Amino acid sequence: MDLTIDRSSQMDRSLRDGARRELREAAVRPMLQKPGPGYRLLVVALGAVVALGLVAFVDQCVKGLSVDDYSNAAFWDVNISNFITIVGVAYGGAVISAVLRLTGAGWRAPLTRIAEGVSVVAVLVGGACIIPSLGRPERIWEFFTRPNFSSPLIWDALAIATYGFASVVFFYLPLIPDLVVAKQTMGDRAGRLRTALWRALSRGWEGSPAQHRLLGRMTGFLAILIIPLAVTVHSVLGWAFAITSFRPWWSEELWAPLFVIAALYSGIALVILSLAALRHTYHLQNYITDRHFKLLGFILAPFGATYLYMSVADFLPGAYHGEPGTAAVFRQLFVGAYAPWFWIFVVGGIIVPLLIIALPQTRRVGWIVFAAALILPTFWLNRVLMVIVPATYDMMNATFGVYSWTWVNASITAGAMAAVPLLILLLFRFVPILSVTEIEQLEAEQLETEQLKAARLEAVQLEIAQLEAVQLDGSEGRVPLGALQEEVR
Amino acid sequence: MSRYFPRGPRSLCYRALELALVVAAPLLAVGLCSSPAAFASSPMIGMTQESSSVTGVTHSASTAATAPSVLTLSVAARPHDPTDLTLVSHLQSSSDNGGKSVAFFVVSTQFKQPEDVPIGTAKTAADGTASVSYKPTWSGKEQFVAKLTSPGAQVPAATAYYRVTASTPGPLYAAANPARPLSFIGHIFLGVVLTIVALIWLGLIIMLVAAVGWMPRLAGGGIGRRDK
Numbered sequence: 102m103d104l105t106i107d108r109s110s111q112m113d114r115s116l117r118d119g120a121r122r123e124l125r126e127a128a129v130r131p132m133l134q135k136p137g138p139g140y141r142l143l144v145v146a147l148g149a150v151v152a153l154g155l156v157a158f159v160d161q162c163v164k165g166l167s168v169d170d171y172s173n174a175a176f177w178d179v180n181i182s183n184f185i186t187i188v189g190v191a192y193g194g195a196v197i198s199a200v201l202r203l204t205g206a207g208w209r210a211p212l213t214r215i216a217e218g219v220s221v222v223a224v225l226v227g228g229a230c231i232i233p234s235l236g237r238p239e240r241i242w243e244f245f246t247r248p249n250f251s252s253p254l255i256w257d258a259l260a261i262a263t264y265g266f267a268s269v270v271f272f273y274l275p276l277i278p279d280l281v282v283a284k285q286t287m288g289d290r291a292g293r294l295r296t297a298l299w300r301a302l303s304r305g306w307e308g309s310p311a312q313h314r315l316l317g318r319m320t321g322f323l324a325i326l327i328i329p330l331a332v333t334v335h336s337v338l339g340w341a342f343a344i345t346s347f348r349p350w351w352s353e354e355l356w357a358p359l360f361v362i363a364a365l366y367s368g369i370a371l372v373i374l375s376l377a378a379l380r381h382t383y384h385l386q387n388y389i390t391d392r393h394f395k396l397l398g399f400i401l402a403p404f405g406a407t408y409l410y411m412s413v414a415d416f417l418p419g420a421y422h423g424e425p426g427t428a429a430v431f432r433q434l435f436v437g438a439y440a441p442w443f444w445i446f447v448v449g450g451i452i453v454p455l456l457i458i459a460l461p462q463t464r465r466v467g468w469i470v471f472a473a474a475l476i477l478p479t480f481w482l483n484r485v486l487m488v489i490v491p492a493t494y495d496m497m498n499a500t501f502g503v504y505s506w507t508w509v510n511a512s513i514t515a516g517a518m519a520a521v522p523l524l525i526l527l528l529f530r531f532v533p534i535l536s537v538t539e540i541e542q543l544e545a546e547q548l549e550t551e552q553l554k555a556a557r558l559e560a561v562q563l564e565i566a567q568l569e570a571v572q573l574d575g576s577e578g579r580v581p582l583g584a585l586q587e588e589v590r
Numbered sequence: 591m592s593r594y595f596p597r598g599p600r601s602l603c604y605r606a607l608e609l610a611l612v613v614a615a616p617l618l619a620v621g622l623c624s625s626p627a628a629f630a631s632s633p634m635i636g637m638t639q640e641s642s643s644v645t646g647v648t649h650s651a652s653t654a655a656t657a658p659s660v661l662t663l664s665v666a667a668r669p670h671d672p673t674d675l676t677l678v679s680h681l682q683s684s685s686d687n688g689g690k691s692v693a694f695f696v697v698s699t700q701f702k703q704p705e706d707v708p709i710g711t712a713k714t715a716a717d718g719t720a721s722v723s724y725k726p727t728w729s730g731k732e733q734f735v736a737k738l739t740s741p742g743a744q745v746p747a748a749t750a751y752y753r754v755t756a757s758t759p760g761p762l763y764a765a766a767n768p769a770r771p772l773s774f775i776g777h778i779f780l781g782v783v784l785t786i787v788a789l790i791w792l793g794l795i796i797m798l799v800a801a802v803g804w805m806p807r808l809a810g811g812g813i814g815r816r817d818k
Contacts, residue, residue, distance in 0.1 A: 250780055259787055263787060263790055263791065266791065266794055267790070267794055270794050270797055270798060273798075273801070274797065274801060277801060277805070302802075304802055304805065304806060305805045305806025305807075305808075305809055306805055306809070307809040309808055309809050311808040312805055312808045312809065315800065315804070315805070315808060316801075316805075319797050319800065319801070322793075322797075323797070326790065326793075330790070
């Protein structure tokens with residue numbers, strides 16, 4: 102029996118070619134479209150906020166950390182919170198892409214490029230966020246030239262640098278064939294800068310089976326590598342707190358896994374927000390569908406629930422034991438001066454998003470994006486509370502020092518937060534926004550599978566018809582018709 | 591001010607006389623003091639006496655109780671080892687001076703109010719002498735106390751001052767904390783972790799080199815060429 106797929110259908114081919122052309126046009130749309138006034142305004146506004154942050158940082162370098170309200174009463178501040186938050190969200194994109202690749206989830210293809218791009222941008226901005234809290238940023242290179250291996254900071258720097266490098270490579274490798282596709286699709290419209298960049302980055306790519314095989318192996322290996330690397334980064338961050346001066350609440354064994362879960366949860370939220378914004382801006386609804394958001398919501402929910410459980414596991418024994426410092430910090434959080442912020446985080450960052458995903462009525466794109474938009478600021482708020490409340494606790498007098506916002510720390514925070522969307526917008530002015538090759542490969546595989554199924558079905562149906570005809574003739578008594586009919590079903 | 595303190599030669603004489611009286615007053619007071627116990631109870635004077643015999647920085651004093659029992663305390667560093675002090679107490683009484691228990695303390699000001707931190711106890715010898723060794727953990731002027739702890743002893747504590755010039759910080763903390771488990775693998779663990787990090791970096795660099803440098807060699811008959 103001939104089960105060969107019929108690929109010669111003219112109509113199918115023209116349809117496929119049309120879809121392929123449309124996909125390629127969509128992938129380079131951010132580069133093809135002339136930026137509108139809204140886009141320009143957004144870029145200028147974000148750029149202005151980033152510039153303000155840089156000015157504040159220079160002011161801090163000139164006048165010292167006191168302009169950030171660092172003092173004996175608050176030896177760590179919001180810069181550390183920004184650092185943890187932004188490095189944390191970098192985790193989501195890379196890991197979600199890696200996990201979906203490793204599990205062979207066919208629906209991943211339109212998401213991977215944006216998720217990996219978000220990850221690269223966030224890890225670069227997040228890594229830079231540690232610099233304002235150093236006090237002497239001109240000595241940062243001494244991390245590597247004069248390392249102190251008993252300090253958690255050196256491990257932080259090593260872990261983030263390694264994870265950052267791996268994220269860049271993980272973003273770059275699947276990009277190679279797409280750069281060739283973008284070059285072919287855009288032609289002269291690409292401009293000289295992009296063409297030169299793409300030529301350099303996709304040097305020698307012709308899409309031969311050997312090249313695909315090598316690229317597939319390297320990407321697969323990186324997908325495996327990136328997961329433990331990301332876990333390491335966030336565990337080291339948690340341990341950096343745990344071994345700092347025996348501060349109350351910081352020396353919790355749960356903090357490392359808590360950081361990992363928080364990073365995944367908020368990272369996926371950033372991927373959802375980025376997908377929603379880019380899908381809307383560049384009209385990618387045909388590729389990034391409502392189903393993608395629903396599936397990402399389903400991934401988000403267990404992480405939210407796990408975070409809730411681990412937070413309870415963190416708070417409950419500490420509050421029950423009532424060790425003076427920890428009890429004082431928890432009192433501040435639950436019913437004290439920081440209670441409003443803490444409960445905003447609990448309700449807005451965990452309860453409401455979980456409810457949105459749990460209820461079928463709210464399991465829609467708008468609601469899921471709303472949940473993601475709640476998660477990101479509330480998790481930043483949570484990190485601020487985690488840093489500031491124990492850092493301001495005076496262990497001699499059992500009182501809390503005062504830490505307040507200044508224009509410097511507010512501007513640095515705003516600048517860091519604005520840098521992430523700004524760089525995402527700029528990044529996709531230079532690289533295709535969709536993973537074209539991957540989408541085409543997966544679609545081809547899917548088509549092949551469907552065609553195989555259809556051919557097999559057709560063959561079985563034909564066989565049934567023949568057998569039925571034979572039975573009607575009465576020439577044969579017992580025919581395995583039931584088994585064939587079952588196969589058709 | 592000038593109205594009541596006239597200038598000129600007369601006022602100079604007046605001031606010189608005033609100064610002489612101020613300087614002489616304490617000397618006169620000491621000279622007029624007839625009791626040896628009262629003399630010994632002044633720590634500053636005791637300190638001056640001992641400083642000439644021990645390293646020049648030792649200050650000791652003794653507190654006398656009602657005669658005849660007296661407990662004195664002196665502090666000195668071992669020769670060539672300023673971090674090792676010897677506290678020697680001496681009991682003088684009319685009865686038997688041997689076999690009495692003496693507790694030694696250092697007065698700590700690290701808390702809200704001065705507190706006696708125990709150093710150790712020793713039994714007096716037949717001549718009434720008891721001694722302990724002590725390694726100070728702080729530099730600077732320290733106050734030491736010796737107390738007779740034998741039952742029925744009515745002798746007041748003796749006090750001595752000593753200016754510590756060299757200390758060995760942290761021995762108490764180290765002694766209180768047992769060795770950490772697996773601490774011996776610290777360097778091995780560090781080496782292993784750094785090797786893993788180095789291998790990851792090496793792997794990533796190899797991938798980049800392969801992507802940029804090796805990829806053209808694998809070209810041939812691919813989609814890219816066909817599409818061109």
